[in-house]
Amino acid sequence: MANKIKFERESVVRLASQLFWQKGFHATSTRDLQEAINMRPGSIYSAFGSKEGLYSESLKDYTLQMKAQIEGFLSNTDTVLEGLRAFVENVIIETKDCSPSAICMLVKANSEFAEKDANLYELSLNLAAQFEAYLTQLFEQAINNGELNSTMTALEYARFFQVQFTGLRGYFNRPGVTQLAQPMIEQMFLLIKKL
């Protein structure tokens, strides 16, 4: 007893996510979004409530996709560390040119939303905490597998990984340093094993 929704929510969110990731929340206008996702204001606002609502869903989808990507690499490698390394290399080297930004969308979000009580700031914190917990699980596996010694806890390894990964992505945001990526990722994983 109705008309049917003409858009596929998943692919729309993914398109919005790309634009938000590239330009940031404030620099992306609702007109930009309309064009990118090919929807008119009325449809957008009935589906997502607000620009903030669409961004919120985009950011959540981004972290899910990132996790799914890691899972994919893990299932193709023998060890956790090999999987993580394949993931890191994929993000920083292989998909660099087709990615909306070199910098993690979560990190961008956390950096953009300064007001400590804002919804999107809280969201970015929660998603980051969630992702850290996920990474911690992975490093627990790595320790149990004997890939890493237990001089550091899984959480400490996860923290170290995040710092390195974020730092590297930030550095490779600038152009003309691509050839440095491989050795610096090599160094990163050497350090993890030697900690």
Add this chain to the structure above:
Amino acid sequence: MANKIKFERESVVRLASQLFWQKGFHATSTRDLQEAINMRPGSIYSAFGSKEGLYSESLKDYTLQMKAQIEGFLSNTDTVLEGLRAFVENVIIETKDCSPSAICMLVKANSEFAEKDANLYELSLNLAAQFEAYLTQLFEQAINNGELNSTMTALEYARFFQVQFTGLRGYFNRPGVTQLAQPMIEQMFLLIKKL
């Protein structure tokens, strides 16, 4: 035979810098700026040309201040590494609560301006390159002083430092992890010496 300028350019730029650093370029309105620097539109635009002009000057001033801060710590310590460490601890621990953002304004800028041909994007790249060159000089000193071995070049040390520093600042942007700062900075400088 004229009226004199009533504002001190230096302190005005510093105030604008603080606001831009906190909120980012796009989220800072010219009305916000008017209030923060206590100037009316006409004065602002005759002095700085545009919002972009004021931001540009703010970002340049930020990097100069950062260098000056490092110089300050270097003159109070015996070695380059001690100076850098004092600087890092000051930024991440001591001045955390009074800083407009945990994240370096240059990094924020580089992350915010996505369009590759935009003036402010180019500016952020230039300032970052300039800062890397400055850091490289410092690490050259450190190597010459025998503080570091020369298995890595000064430039490579500088890169490593930037990755670590940016990564750490990003991580400590989230609340409730303050007690981790000291040991993680400790670890960072241990790694630098052991590279």
Add this chain to the structure above:
DNA sequence: TTTTAACTTTAGCAATCGCTCAAAATCAAC
């Protein structure tokens, strides 16, 4: 076929944006 509920389109609103400019205010030189 008609009704009806759900979705899409579209014009456009109120607010805010970056910015301008004519008038008022200011101060050094005379």
Add this chain to the structure above:
DNA sequence: GTTGATTTTGAGCGATTGCTAAAGTTAAAA
């Protein structure tokens, strides 16, 4: 005190912002 160059002020412009609400469209239910 008067002059005149210069700066400051503040009303407000045109453009754009996020968003709304009414009209139009569609398809399932009656």
